[in-house]
Amino acid sequence: xHEFGITQNIVAIVTEHAKGxxxxxxxxxxxxxxxIMPDAIRFCFDICTQGTVLEGATLExxxxxxxxxxxxxxxxxxxxxxxxxxxxxxxxxxLITGEELKIKEIEIEELCV
Amino acid sequence: MCxxxxxxxxGEIKITNLETDExxxxxxxxxxxxxxxxxxxxxxxxxxxxxxxxxxxxxxISLEQDILAKNNLLAAQNxxxxxxxxxxxxxxxxxxxxxxxxxxTQTINDLKNQLSISVIEGDQxxxxxxxKIKETGSKVIQINTGTGCHLDASMIDRGLQQLNPxxxxxxxxxxxxxxxxxxxxxxxxxxxxxxLSVTEGEDKPIKYPHIFRASDVMIITKxxxxxxxxxDVQKCIVYAVEVNPKIQIFQVSATTGVGLDNWxxxxxxxxxxxx
Numbered sequence: 001x002h003e004f005g006i007t008q009n010i011v012a013i014v015t016e017h018a019k020g021x022x023x024x025x026x027x028x029x030x031x032x033x034x035x036i037m038p039d040a041i042r043f044c045f046d047i048c049t050q051g052t053v054l055e056g057a058t059l060e061x062x063x064x065x066x067x068x069x070x071x072x073x074x075x076x077x078x079x080x081x082x083x084x085x086x087x088x089x090x091x092x093x094x095l096i097t098g099e100e101l102k103i104k105e106i107e108i109e110e111l112c113v
Numbered sequence: 114m115c116x117x118x119x120x121x122x123x124g125e126i127k128i129t130n131l132e133t134d135e136x137x138x139x140x141x142x143x144x145x146x147x148x149x150x151x152x153x154x155x156x157x158x159x160x161x162x163x164x165x166x167x168x169x170x171x172x173x174i175s176l177e178q179d180i181l182a183k184n185n186l187l188a189a190q191n192x193x194x195x196x197x198x199x200x201x202x203x204x205x206x207x208x209x210x211x212x213x214x215x216x217x218t219q220t221i222n223d224l225k226n227q228l229s230i231s232v233i234e235g236d237q238x239x240x241x242x243x244x245k246i247k248e249t250g251s252k253v254i255q256i257n258t259g260t261g262c263h264l265d266a267s268m269i270d271r272g273l274q275q276l277n278p279x280x281x282x283x284x285x286x287x288x289x290x291x292x293x294x295x296x297x298x299x300x301x302x303x304x305x306x307x308x309l310s311v312t313e314g315e316d317k318p319i320k321y322p323h324i325f326r327a328s329d330v331m332i333i334t335k336x337x338x339x340x341x342x343x344x345d346v347q348k349c350i351v352y353a354v355e356v357n358p359k360i361q362i363f364q365v366s367a368t369t370g371v372g373l374d375n376w377x378x379x380x381x382x383x384x385x386x387x388x
Contacts, residue, residue, distance in 0.1 A: 001276040002293065002297055005261065009183070013176075017174060017176060035296060083357070101180045102179055103175075103178045104176050105172050105173055107174075
């Protein structure tokens with residue numbers, strides 16, 4: 001359950017950037033090949049945010065599909081796992097997208113000072 | 114303490130929500146340091162519904178921040194630490210019971226006259242494995258992760274301070290038994306070694322592709338048991354190469370010693386190639 005540690009990290013990073021302000025929304029980018037389950041992150045998010053400036057914040061997750069490029073023929077193929085076989089028969093694939101694990105943006109309340 | 118990067122959780126931060134006072138048309142804010150700020154709005158900008166009202170004040174910040182950035186930075190520091198001392202660090206990963214500790218003790222015993230090997234042991238609980246390593250005469254540090262299911266770069270950093278391995282040596286990092294989570298966390302090692310025993314099923318590489326894709330080496334262990342178990346070695350190799358065409362494969366039995374020479378040669382050459 002590495003998602004718990006990952007979510008604790010998300011809370012730490014967002015808290016740092018929020019500088020004490022209340023966080024309304026967190027937008028994540030999670031690749032389909034990143035070995036991170038968005039549902040597990042959602043589950044952990046409510047627990048990890050309790051008592052922090054993220055408590056009650058909306059969690060949005062953008063799931064990025066997996067895309068690989070064949071080293072042999074240069075063709076691109078969509079992947080739902082971090083390996084595959086190109087139409088040309090090669091298994092030498094470089095992953096182009098799908099491994100993302102990023103906090104895209106956060107929305108905070110201004111303190112109107 | 115965060116199990117991902119070792120940073121401290123700041124559970125103390127508490128901030129009072131924005132509140133509207135409809136009658137007074139003003140807000141009270143309490144800042145983290147206890148300062149209370151009250152301010153007013155004119156009627157023209159005041160929207161009664163609190164959720165819409167709050168939106169007026171929202172600011173979107175584009176972060177584009179890698180969630181594992183802190184771990185990766187610490188891992189890079191560890192890598193520099195190893196490089197500066199000409200230390201070969203290997204991250205040994207497997208499911209529980211694949212035979213990591215047995216392979217490790219055998220490796221230390223067979224190579225102790227040629228190489229200096231010290232060990233960082235990772236387990237959720239107990240120091241049992243560290244005690245087994247200690248019996249070989251090797252330096253060893255046990256890291257217990259508690260609920261954590263993998264080692265991270267910060268734990269290795271702290272472990273190294275205690276271990277203080279000699280120059281020109283090998284540090285074996287035995288990760289927590291788990292074929293999923295350790296794949297994600299760079300420790301600053303030079304190579305990842307995944308260990309799979311013949312009692313586990315030959316399709317593990319395609320069932321747990323992330324860890325086999327991330328690894329430089331796969332060691333198939335307990336091959337002395339092949340006559341008694343239903344494990345197709347060739348199929349296992351095909352699966353592993355399908356997931357990771359560059360993976361280097363050794364077949365060994367730490368009990369009988371079969372195949373260990375190839376593994377030892379690889380370790381010695383990997384250390385030399387760092388000079």
